[in-house]
Amino acid sequence: MKKISKRLVWLIGFFVLITSCRKTEVFYEKEDLKSAKGFYIINEGAFTMGNSSLSFYDFERNEITNDLFERINSRPLGDVFQNLKFYKGKGFLVVNNSAKIEVVDSASMRSIQTIEGFVSPKNIEFYKNKAFVTDLYSNVITVLNPETFEKIATIDVNGSTEDIVLSNNKLIVAVNQSVEYTEDNQQGILVINPETNQVEKYIKLSEGAIDVEIDYNNDIWVYCTGFWGNNALGKLYKLDGGNYTIKQSFDFGRLAYFGAPLRINSSKNKIYFALAAAGSYTQFDIYEIDIDAKVLPSEPLYSDAKRYVYGFQIDEVKDELIVLDAIDGTQKGEMLRVDMKTNSVKGIYGVGYFPSNIIFKY
Numbered sequence: 001m002k003k004i005s006k007r008l009v010w011l012i013g014f015f016v017l018i019t020s021c022r023k024t025e026v027f028y029e030k031e032d033l034k035s036a037k038g039f040y041i042i043n044e045g046a047f048t049m050g051n052s053s054l055s056f057y058d059f060e061r062n063e064i065t066n067d068l069f070e071r072i073n074s075r076p077l078g079d080v081f082q083n084l085k086f087y088k089g090k091g092f093l094v095v096n097n098s099a100k101i102e103v104v105d106s107a108s109m110r111s112i113q114t115i116e117g118f119v120s121p122k123n124i125e126f127y128k129n130k131a132f133v134t135d136l137y138s139n140v141i142t143v144l145n146p147e148t149f150e151k152i153a154t155i156d157v158n159g160s161t162e163d164i165v166l167s168n169n170k171l172i173v174a175v176n177q178s179v180e181y182t183e184d185n186q187q188g189i190l191v192i193n194p195e196t197n198q199v200e201k202y203i204k205l206s207e208g209a210i211d212v213e214i215d216y217n218n219d220i221w222v223y224c225t226g227f228w229g230n231n232a233l234g235k236l237y238k239l240d241g242g243n244y245t246i247k248q249s250f251d252f253g254r255l256a257y258f259g260a261p262l263r264i265n266s267s268k269n270k271i272y273f274a275l276a277a278a279g280s281y282t283q284f285d286i287y288e289i290d291i292d293a294k295v296l297p298s299e300p301l302y303s304d305a306k307r308y309v310y311g312f313q314i315d316e317v318k319d320e321l322i323v324l325d326a327i328d329g330t331q332k333g334e335m336l337r338v339d340m341k342t343n344s345v346k347g348i349y350g351v352g353y354f355p356s357n358i359i360f361k362y
Contacts, residue, residue, distance in 0.1 A: 034107035040359040043352025052081035053352040064349045073111045087126045094121050113149050125164040127194035134161035153197050159186040162210045174209040203244050207232040211262035215291045216269050223262040226255045250296045266316045284309040313358035324355035
């Protein structure tokens with residue numbers, strides 16, 4: 001019995017020692033995040049499950065911190081996390097199905113304010129003293145004061161609004177069919193004057209306009225998924241950034257459903273897009289196209305039938321493709337760093353459910 005007691009004491013002591021060596025404090029608790037360089041990962045989460053989250057990959061440490069918002073603020077983020085943008089020292093986290101925007105201090109990610117009262121907020125863009133919030137299931141764009149967080153105006157639209165970007169002091173908004181598709185729904189982009197909150201122009205494109213990028217020449221690229229309801233196929237458009245006329249259109253030849261399929265490199269001379277492999281609704285390949293190209297590329301930049309590519313981004317500084325794999329949706333996803341020259345995987349990291357987007361922090 002004496003030997004057993006000593007062994008138990010030793011085991012207990014060893015356990016206490018090991019436990020005491022584990023970090024119990026929140027990573028970046030003392031505003032270390034302010035100087036850290038890397039990128040945030042938006043983990044969208046499963047619809048209605050309330051398991052969305054925010055991760056951060058640290059370049060120097062080569063490690064992931066998961067559940068960043070929850071660990072710092074001691075509460076869950078919400079249901080379906082869509083977008084994160086920073087403005088004047090604050091981060092605005094758009095949480096779609098929770099119908100809210102969480103505002104945090106960008107240095108610490110500590111909560112400042114929760115803005116509620118939306119229907120289904122999707123994306124946010126800033127201009128001077130205004131923030132513009134698009135909405136999936138409400139035919140309005142909401143205008144906020146980003147300092148006081150008050151709603152100061154709404155802009156009526158005819159359809160569902162998704163991506164929103166600022167170009168030449170105009171807001172470019174992707175608009176498509178609402179929940180109930182009709183011929184009257186707008187399909188394409190809206191040009192909005194952020195000074196007056198007025199829609200100045202509507203450019204009709206194909207169905208399912210969801211994502212927008214602005215290239216080196218200030219031309220506007222718009223990704224349209226198509227729509228199964230009327231057999232409209234997906235397309236990629238390039239529009240003149242001055243007069244908004246269509247300069248080039250690329251027909252995908254099939255439906256192109258994807259959450260955030262369009263990306264651009266930091267030099268703004270190459271466009272990257274995700275497209276479902278022919279005959280598949282689960283395998284998404286990633287393609288690269290020069291902004292002056294006249295035809296779609298024939299071969300993907302990245303393809304892996306074993307991966308459920310749910311998001312991606314280009315790190316031109318490190319010459320890496322960041323791939324976000326949702327796996328099967330029932331388990332937490334993975335982030336892959338892929339060397340763009342050799343197409344070899346440089347690292348695989350566990351993240352949250354349905355990882356969908358990357359926001360760099362250099």
